[in-house]
Amino acid sequence: MQNQPPAYGYNQVPMGAITTQPGVQVPAVPGAVWMPMPQPMSGVPAGLEYLTYLDHVVVKQIKELLEIMTDWETKNRYVLRNANGQQAYYAFEESSCCERQFCGNQRGFVMHIVDNFKREVLTITREFKFCGGGCGGCFACIGCCQQEAKIISPAHGVLGEIRQRGACMASCFDVLDADGNVILKIDGPCCCNMIGCNDKEFPIKTNGGETIGAITKKWGGCFREAFTDADVFQVNFPMDLDVKIKGVLLGATFLIDFMEFEQQSNNRSNDSRPFFNFSSTN
Numbered sequence: 001m002q003n004q005p006p007a008y009g010y011n012q013v014p015m016g017a018i019t020t021q022p023g024v025q026v027p028a029v030p031g032a033v034w035m036p037m038p039q040p041m042s043g044v045p046a047g048l049e050y051l052t053y054l055d056h057v058v059v060k061q062i063k064e065l066l067e068i069m070t071d072w073e074t075k076n077r078y079v080l081r082n083a084n085g086q087q088a089y090y091a092f093e094e095s096s097c098c099e100r101q102f103c104g105n106q107r108g109f110v111m112h113i114v115d116n117f118k119r120e121v122l123t124i125t126r127e128f129k130f131c132g133g134g135c136g137g138c139f140a141c142i143g144c145c146q147q148e149a150k151i152i153s154p155a156h157g158v159l160g161e162i163r164q165r166g167a168c169m170a171s172c173f174d175v176l177d178a179d180g181n182v183i184l185k186i187d188g189p190c191c192c193n194m195i196g197c198n199d200k201e202f203p204i205k206t207n208g209g210e211t212i213g214a215i216t217k218k219w220g221g222c223f224r225e226a227f228t229d230a231d232v233f234q235v236n237f238p239m240d241l242d243v244k245i246k247g248v249l250l251g252a253t254f255l256i257d258f259m260e261f262e263q264q265s266n267n268r269s270n271d272s273r274p275f276f277n278f279s280s281t282n
Contacts (some may be wrong), residue, residue, distance in 0.1 A: 032079070034116040035086040044243050045156035047121025050088040051246040055239040057082065059091075059253050061231045073100040076262075080113070080250070089113050089121065091254070103128060105262035111254050122159075123152040124251040126258070147259055151251035153244075160248035162186075162255050171259060175204075175248055182207065183245065186215065186252060188260075202256060204237060204249065213237035215253050217261060231261050 038049035051057075062077040080089040091113045099107035108128035115121050126149040147164040161176040169191045175184035188202045197219055204213040213236040233253050237246055 032087045033085070035082055035088045037116065045121070045153040045159070045247075047115045047119055047155065048153065048243050048247055050115070051243045053239075054082055054088070054246070055237060057088070057235045057250065059233040059235060059250070059257075061257070073104070075100070076109075076111075076257075078254075087116070089115055099128060105258050106130075107258075109258070111251075113250070120154050122247050122250065123154060124254055125150045125152070126255060147255065149251050149255040151248045153247065156244070159244045160251075162248065162252045164259075171202075171256070173252060173255075175245065175252065177245065177248075184212075184249075186256075188256070200260070212241075213249075215249070215256060217256075231257055233257065 035050055038053065040046065041049050041052065044052060058081045060079050060081065062079065075093040075095060076091075077093070078091040079087050080091065081087050091111055093109050093111055095107055095109040099109075106129055109124075109126055111122075111124035111126075112120050113122035113124070126147075129145060129147060149162045151159045151161065153159050158178050160178055161180070163174045163176060165172050165174050167188075171188035173186040173188075174182045175186065177183050185205045185207065186202050187205060189200060199219050200217040202215040202217075203211045204215065205211050214234075216234045216236075218232040218234060233256075235249060235253055237249055
């Protein structure tokens with residue numbers, strides 16, 4: 001096995017070409033230890049080399065004190081780590097203040113994912129939809145309600161798309177490649193299974209019905225679930241899965257977070273997700 005270079009801290013990484021949007025500041029996460037930078041690989045979009053070594057990614061939302069203490073909805077931020085806790089990517093939301101405060105989890109956004117060189121390696125776009133979102137895909141066949149997100153590599157172009165499909169009392173999705181072909185499916189749990197103090201699993205399946213992975217929302221305890229948006233997800237997929245599709249599945253994680261688990265800041269005291277409205281704390 002090839003020896004990997006030792007892990008290093010965020011501030012020790014030499015700066016490369018910055019490909020994030022002009023004026024966008026990418027703050028360092030305190031105490032972050034980044035994965036060693038892999039070598040460029042033929043056929044792999046720049047910055048996605050990390051994913052070739054991963055079959056497990058933890059997506060953790062960074063807690064926002066302002067959002068915890070007030071009803072003010074802030075831009076979401078996340079860290080993406082491997083199974084050893086080393087950080088592979090940092091993600092931050094770009095959206096309008098008006099949509100965040102008044103459209104809640106239906107808002108449109110652009111999610112920027114950057115690597116340890118502060119290079120943008122994935123861009124996830126979601127348009128505002130008038131209806132839809134939340135548990136249940138009964139109206140997904142209607143264009144203005146069907147939830148979808150496009151995943152783009154700045155170095156490669158469109159990688160694929162996540163598109164909600166019609167389902168009864170469950171949020172289900174098709175995973176499309178760059179050519180619009182459905183290559184995987186994500187079948188969310190029934191709404192009745194979304195209730196309770198437990199993990200919420202969204203299995204990833206082939207078109208033939210074989211389960212090859214899952215996007216799992218980890219139960220975080222009564223206080224965090226009731227009063228914050230600080231969600232934690234685990235994404236599992238085969239090690240040998242096309243790295244572009246791994247990137248698309250990361251995009252699916254953010255769409256699922258917004259649709260199913262993002263609290264409505266305008267109604268924090270009467271949480272729009274009643275099964276997360278707890279009065280007790282750990």
